[in-house]
Each structure stands twice: as structure tokens, then as C-alpha cells.
Amino acid sequence: MLDKIKKIREKTGAGMVDIKKALVEANGDEAKAIEILRKKGQEKASKKSERTTQEGVVMSYIHSNGKVGAIVKLLCETDFVARNEEFKELAKDIAMHITAINPKYIRPEDVSEEIVEKEKEIWIEQLKNENKPEKLIPNILIGKEKKFREELSLLTQPFVKNPEQTIEMLIKEKIGKIGENIQVGEFKRIEL
Numbered sequence: 001m002l003d004k005i006k007k008i009r010e011k012t013g014a015g016m017v018d019i020k021k022a023l024v025e026a027n028g029d030e031a032k033a034i035e036i037l038r039k040k041g042q043e044k045a046s047k048k049s050e051r052t053t054q055e056g057v058v059m060s061y062i063h064s065n066g067k068v069g070a071i072v073k074l075l076c077e078t079d080f081v082a083r084n085e086e087f088k089e090l091a092k093d094i095a096m097h098i099t100a101i102n103p104k105y106i107r108p109e110d111v112s113e114e115i116v117e118k119e120k121e122i123w124i125e126q127l128k129n130e131n132k133p134e135k136l137i138p139n140i141l142i143g144k145e146k147k148f149r150e151e152l153s154l155l156t157q158p159f160v161k162n163p164e165q166t167i168e169m170l171i172k173e174k175i176g177k178i179g180e181n182i183q184v185g186e187f188k189r190i191e192l
Contacts, residue, residue: 059091
């Protein structure tokens with residue numbers, strides 16, 4: 001049991017007591033215990049999401065070819081957390097993700113209606129050319145719009161280092177671990 005606790009602690013950084021409770025709840029299954037810990041981290045994150053973020057760091061990442069890079073402002077509640085290495089590493093990972101994947105917005109709701117409307121016109125033409133039934137088109141458009149917004153938005157993109165996790169999930173996991181609200185303030189990607 002102690003070996004499992006140590007292994008899970010290395011992977012998640014969660015507290016020993018929390019890990020033991022999760023292992024008991026998961027009947028000793030490591031993967032299930034990790035999932036339980038992640039869900040609890042998500043719950044903690046949603047409780048903290050209303051707290052103000054006035055501190056933070058500005059972090060950059062430049063790709064090894066020197067032709068593309070990104071800068072991100074990652075916000076937290078206190079200067080103590082802003083100086084934390086794990087917080088800085090999160091900011092660096094997000095900057096690297098932005099460099100690699102090139103999101104245009106932070107959240108899906110930030111995508112302008114003008115851009116979505118232009119895409120809808122194209123989708124409608126494509127669906128008509130595919131002879132989709134007229135009554136199905138509105139539902140298909142809803143799905144296409146959701147996917148389009150998510151693909152353009154940083155928080156809903158699969159994390160480049162772990163595609164099973166979105167950037168939002170990564171941040172919520174860190175909120176659960178660090179204990180403070182964390183928000184992406186803004187970012188910029190530059191490419192030659």
C-alpha cells in the first residue's frame with residue numbers, strides 16, 4: 001500500500017491522506033485512485049474560480065528553431081504562488097502549448113460571432129452538397145460550431161504533452177494541488 005501511495009504521490013503531488021482515501025475508495029486500483037484525485041481537484045478548482053487573481057507571472061517559450069514562440073500571462077491569487085516553481089512550470093507548459101498548437105482565443109465563448117457566422121455559411125453549403133436532410137442541418141451546425149470554438153480556444157484544446165487532458169483540466173489539476181485560483185490572463189504567439 002505504501003508503494004502505491006508513493007507512486008501516486010509522484011504522479012499527482014496530492015497529499016498522503018487524500019491518496020490513501022482515494023485508494024480505499026478505488027479498492028486499491030491505482031488508475032481509479034488517480035481519477036478520483038483528479039475529480040476532487042476539479043471540484044476544488046470550481047470552488048476557487050470566483051476568487052480574484054492579481055498576481056502571477058509572464059512566461060515565454062521559444063521553439064528550438066528560433067522561428068516561433070509565445071508569451072503568456074498566467075494569474076494567481078498571491079505572490080507566494082507566483083514564485084512557486086510548479087506554477088512557473090505550468091506557465092512555461094502553457095506557453096509551449098501555445099507555440100505548438102496556435103490557439104486564437106482563451107475560451108470558446110471568446111470566439112467572435114462574425115467568424116462563426118462566416119464558417120456557418122460554408123458549413124451550410126457543404127451540408128447541402130452532401131445532400132444532408134434539411135431538418136438535420138440545425139443540429140449538425142450546433143455540433144460543428146461547438147467543435148470549431150473548442151479547436152480555436154486554448155482552454156479546450158488537448159494539452160500538447162498529454163492529449164488526454166485539456167489545458168483547462170491541467171489548470172484545474174494545479175488549482176487542486178496548489179490551492180489557489182489560476183487563470184490565463186492573455187497570450188501572444190509570434191512566428192517568422
